[in-house]
Amino acid sequence: MSLYHDAVAVLKDLAPTDEQQSGLRDLYLEHLAAHHDGVYKPCRAGHVTGSALVIDPVRGRVLLTLHKKLGMWLQMGGHCEPGDATLADVALREAVEESGIAGGLTLLPGGPVRLDRHPIPEPCNWHLDVQYAALAPADAVAEISEESLDLRWFPYAEVAAVADASVVRLMEASLARL
Template sequence: MSLYDDAVLVLKQYEDQPELRDLYLEHLAAHPDGVYKPCRAGHVTGSALVVDPDRGRVLLTLHRKLGMWLQMGGHCEPGDATLADAALREAAEESGIAAGLSLVPGGPVRLDRHPIPEPCNWHLDVQYAVLAPAGAVAEISEESLDLRWYPYAQVPEVADASVVRLLEATLVRLGA
């Protein structure tokens, strides 16, 4: 199965946010290259909120280009077999946590569509939640200005509404 096929399957199985889900599926139907960055009409991205539920906190990155506190995430790459693989790879790369990250079961937690600067138009973000291993030590990557653990309650003070919605959906998924 290709990454494209996986994306279509994952989105068809995703039951929340039906209007946005259908928009993603329409995009992929019109753009067979819609999972990769060169697709100028927009492309699917994979992101992951790194969570430490035992300590009630999340790891956010201060994005180098955007200057905002965000979850880890980015573009799908040819070596990614699935959207979940892309999100997990991005989480490991951007968090510096080399081993022990694991996806929260149940597939994507949310979808988030946001405009990006030219030459492209949209990121069609498929958002997952990832559990950090006990004692995880994060290291800043070249894509970040900073990397910091935030208590759940502090996230609305530092991050935008999309990250807050992702955290809320993650906590529901975790039963917290």
């Protein structure tokens, strides 16, 4: 199965939690039906991305990256690459690359936690982000990547003070599934 077919299957299997998420799922599926290259960055109409919020449930905290280009505290994430077989692979690869946690990250069972569509600068239009949660092992040591200005663990209660509403919604949805 190709990454494109995996994305379609994942989205069809996703059980939306509300009308907004249902609408996004339908929009993502319409996008992929119209753009068979819609999982890759060159698709100018927008493209699917994968991300993962790294959670340390033992210590009650999440790992956020201060994104180099955007200057915002975000979950780990990025573009699909030709070697990625599944959206879960994309999210986990990005979480490992951007967190520096070399081993032990595991995606929360049950598939994606949320969908988030956000505009991006030209020449493209949209990121259609499929968001997962990754559980960090108790001994996880994070290491900043070249893509980040900073990397920091935040207690759950502090996330709303540093991150935008999308990250807060992802955290809340992830914690509800723990």
